[in-house]
Amino acid sequence: MTALVETRDLVKTYELGGETVKAVDGVSLSIDRGEYVAIMGASGSGKSTFMNMIGCLDVPTSGQVRIDGIATGDMDSDALAKLRNAKVGFVFQQFNLLARTTALDNVALPLIYAGLGSVERREKARLKLGDMGLGDRLDHSPAKLSGGQQQRVAIARALVTEPLILLADEPTGALDTKTSEDIMEIFQHLNEAGITIIVVTHELDIADHAKRRIEFRDGKVIEDRAVTHRRIPVS
Amino acid sequence: MAKFAQQASAWLVNVSIAMTALRTNLMRSILTALGVMIGVFAVTLAVAVGSGAQISVMQSINALGSNMALIFAQPDSEGSRTTFDRGRLTMRDARAIEKQVSGVASIAPQLRASIQLVVAGRNATTSAVGATADYGVVANISTENGRFISDADVRSAARVVVLGPSVAGKLFGDYDPIGETVRINRAPFTIVGILESKGSSFGNDNDDIAIMPISTVRQRFAGDTLAGPDDLQVLFVSFDDGISLPQAKREMTKLLRDRYKVRGKEVNPFTIRTTEEFMKQSSQVTNIFQIVLVAIASISLLVGGIGIMNIMLVSVTERTREIGLRMALGARRSDIRNQFLVEAAVLCVIGGAMGLFLAIAGGTALTVYADFPVPIGFDVGIGAIIFSAVVGLVFGGYPAIRASRLSPIEALRSE
Numbered sequence: 320m321t322a323l324v325e326t327r328d329l330v331k332t333y334e335l336g337g338e339t340v341k342a343v344d345g346v347s348l349s350i351d352r353g354e355y356v357a358i359m360g361a362s363g364s365g366k367s368t369f370m371n372m373i374g375c376l377d378v379p380t381s382g383q384v385r386i387d388g389i390a391t392g393d394m395d396s397d398a399l400a401k402l403r404n405a406k407v408g409f410v411f412q413q414f415n416l417l418a419r420t421t422a423l424d425n426v427a428l429p430l431i432y433a434g435l436g437s438v439e440r441r442e443k444a445r446l447k448l449g450d451m452g453l454g455d456r457l458d459h460s461p462a463k464l465s466g467g468q469q470q471r472v473a474i475a476r477a478l479v480t481e482p483l484i485l486l487a488d489e490p491t492g493a494l495d496t497k498t499s500e501d502i503m504e505i506f507q508h509l510n511e512a513g514i515t516i517i518v519v520t521h522e523l524d525i526a527d528h529a530k531r532r533i534e535f536r537d538g539k540v541i542e543d544r545a546v547t548h549r550r551i552p553v554s
Numbered sequence: 555m556a557k558f559a560q561q562a563s564a565w566l567v568n569v570s571i572a573m574t575a576l577r578t579n580l581m582r583s584i585l586t587a588l589g590v591m592i593g594v595f596a597v598t599l600a601v602a603v604g605s606g607a608q609i610s611v612m613q614s615i616n617a618l619g620s621n622m623a624l625i626f627a628q629p630d631s632e633g634s635r636t637t638f639d640r641g642r643l644t645m646r647d648a649r650a651i652e653k654q655v656s657g658v659a660s661i662a663p664q665l666r667a668s669i670q671l672v673v674a675g676r677n678a679t680t681s682a683v684g685a686t687a688d689y690g691v692v693a694n695i696s697t698e699n700g701r702f703i704s705d706a707d708v709r710s711a712a713r714v715v716v717l718g719p720s721v722a723g724k725l726f727g728d729y730d731p732i733g734e735t736v737r738i739n740r741a742p743f744t745i746v747g748i749l750e751s752k753g754s755s756f757g758n759d760n761d762d763i764a765i766m767p768i769s770t771v772r773q774r775f776a777g778d779t780l781a782g783p784d785d786l787q788v789l790f791v792s793f794d795d796g797i798s799l800p801q802a803k804r805e806m807t808k809l810l811r812d813r814y815k816v817r818g819k820e821v822n823p824f825t826i827r828t829t830e831e832f833m834k835q836s837s838q839v840t841n842i843f844q845i846v847l848v849a850i851a852s853i854s855l856l857v858g859g860i861g862i863m864n865i866m867l868v869s870v871t872e873r874t875r876e877i878g879l880r881m882a883l884g885a886r887r888s889d890i891r892n893q894f895l896v897e898a899a900v901l902c903v904i905g906g907a908m909g910l911f912l913a914i915a916g917g918t919a920l921t922v923y924a925d926f927p928v929p930i931g932f933d934v935g936i937g938a939i940i941f942s943a944v945v946g947l948v949f950g951g952y953p954a955i956r957a958s959r960l961s962p963i964e965a966l967r968s969e
Contacts, residue, residue, distance in 0.1 A: 400889075404884020417879075419578055428883055434560055436560075
C-alpha cells in the first residue's frame with residue numbers, strides 16, 4: 320500500500336537579511352491512510368513550513384512531496400489548487416471564516432471551486448454543518464458564533480469536499496480547554512471514520528490525542544514514535 | 555452545454571461575491587462609482603451634444619432649401635491661389651443659367667448692403683438683401699405678417715422693405731409696423747411685411763435682416779461697389795428634385811467660364827457652392843467639434859478609471875488573507891483574478907448606469923431649455939454601459955492580476 324503522504328529529502332530555505340535559513344532541512348517520512356499524527360516543535364522548528372508543503376500551499380526548495388501516490392513537484396498552480404480542493408482539508412488556528420457570510424456559505428465555499436452548482440453546494444454544506452451539530456446555526460454569520468462553533472464551521476468547511484487528509488494548524492490555539500476537548504473529540508470521531516488527521520501543535524495535551532507523534536527541531540525530525548498513553552476523549 | 559452552465563454559474567457566483575464586497579464598504583463603493591458616473595455622464599453627453607450639433611447644422615442647411623447652388627461674384631479660391639481681383643456675375647449670366655442649364659427650377663439674384671434704419675428716434679443697423687420676388691420661394695423664406703416684395707416692386711425700384719423680426723422688434727417693440735414709414739439712409743421706405751422667425755444658428759441671428767427690391771438696393775445703396783449696372787453679388791439657383799448637384803455645378807461652371815473666356819488654369823471670377831458641399835463642410839466641422847468634446851470628456855472617465863484601480867488595489871490589500879484562504883480551499887489563480895475583475899466591472903457598470911441616467915436628464919434639459927437637440931438613443935445607452943464595463947476590466951485588470959499572483963501561504967499569513 321502506498322503512503323498517503325510521503326516526503327523525501329524535503330528542504331525549504333528562506334533568504335532572511337542576506338542569510339539563508341533552512342526552515343525544513345531534509346525531512347523524509349511517510350504517513351499512511353487512517354493515521355492520526357501530531358507534529359510538534361517549538362516555534363521556528365519548521366513544523367508549520369512542513370505542514371504547508373504537504374498541504375501543497377508552499378513549494379519545497381528541493382525534495383519531493385507525494386500525496387496519495389502523486390508527485391506534486393511538477394504540478395502548476397492550477398493543478399495544485401485542484402489537488403488541495405479534492406484531497407486536503409485545512410483547519411486554521413484563527414478559523415479563517417469569511418466575515419459577513421453565513422455559516423452555510425462559508426462551508427459551501429470550497430465547492431464553488433470544485434465546480435458544483437448552488438443547489439448541490441448548499442445541500443452538502445447543510446449536511447456537514449448538521450454533522451458538526453450546527454444544523455440550527457446555518458444562517459449565522461461568524462460574529463454571532465462562539466469560538467468553538469466557529470472552529471466547527473471551519474471543520475465542516477474542511478470536510479465538505481470529502482478530503483483524504485485533514486490538516487490542522489494549532490486548531491485549539493484560540494480556544495479554552497473545555498472547547499479544545501470538544502474539538503479533539505470531533506477529530507477522534509473523524510479519525511475513527513477513516514480520515515487521516517495531521518495536527519500541528521505545540522501543546523502536549525493536544526498531541527497526546529494522536530496515535531503518532533513527530534517532533535521537529537531546527538528543521539529536522541528529532542523524534543517519531545507511537546503515542547503510548549493516548550488521551551481518548553470520553554463522550 | 556453543461557460546461558457552459560457551469561461557467562455561467564461561476565460568473566454569477568463572482569457577481570454575488572462582488573456585491574457582498576461592495577456592500578461591505580458601501581461608502582467607498584459609492585464614491586468610486588461616482589467617479590465613473592461623472593466620466594460616463596461627460597462622455598455620453600459629449601457624444602450626444604456632438605450629434606445634436608450635426609443635426610442642428612443640417613437643419614439650418616435644409617432650411618436653405620436642399621437642392622440649391624449659390625454663385626458668388628468672388629474669384630474661386632478653392633484652389634491654391636487666392637486673388638484679390640473683383641469677381642464678376644451679372645444679371646445676364648443669371649438669365650443664361652436659367653435658360654441653358656438643365657433642371658433649373660428658379661433663380662434669385664441678390665445684392666447686399668449695410669443699411670441704417672431710423673424711426674422716431676430709434677435706429678438699427680442691419681444688412682439689406684436686395685432680392686426678387688422669387689427669392690422667398692428659392693430660399694424658403696416667408697412672411698409672418700404683410701407681404702413679400704413683388705415683381706412690380708422690383709420693376710419700379712419701389713421704396714418698400716420687409717423686416718426681419720429682430721429689426722422690427724428693435725424699432726417698434728411689440729407694435730405691428732406694417733404700413734409704417736421708416737427712414738433708410740435718409741430716404742423714406744414703407745414697411746410691407748415682417749419675416750417669419752428663423753431663429754439663430756451658432757450665435758448668428760438669422761432674423762437680423764431687411765429685404766428690399768434688388769433694383770432699389772442697386773440704385774441707392776450698392777452704387778460704386780459694383781463694376782457694372784447689371785452686376786450681382788450672389789445668385790441663388792434652385793433645381794428640380796432628382797437633379798444631380800455635382801453635374802449641375804459642372805454645367806454652370808462651363809457656361810460661366812465660356813462667358814468670361816476663362817481658359818486652362820486661370821482662376822474663375824465666380825464661386826459656385828452647392829448645398830451638398832455646405833453640408834459636407836459643416837459635417838467636417840461638427841465632427842472635429844465632437845472629437846474635441848469627447849476627448850475632453852474622456853479625461854474625466856480616465857480619472858474615474860484611475861479611481862477604480864486605486865480602490866481595487868486597496869481592496870486586494872485588505873483582503874489578502876481572504877485571497878489566501880480561497881486559494882487554500884482550491885481557488886485557482888484565474889478564479890481569484892475573475893473575482894476581482896467582476897468586482898471592478900460591477901462597480902463600473904453601476905456608475906455607468908447612473909452616469910447614463912444623468913446624461914439623459916441633462917440632455918433632456920438642454921433640449922427643453924436651450925432648444926438644442928441632444929439625442930441619446932438606445933445605441934448610445936448600450937454603448938455607455940458596455941464602455942463602463944470595459945473601463946472596469948481595463949482598470950481593474952492590474953489589481954486583479956496582482957491578487958491572482960499572490961502566494962497562498964504568504965497571503966494566509968498576512969494580517
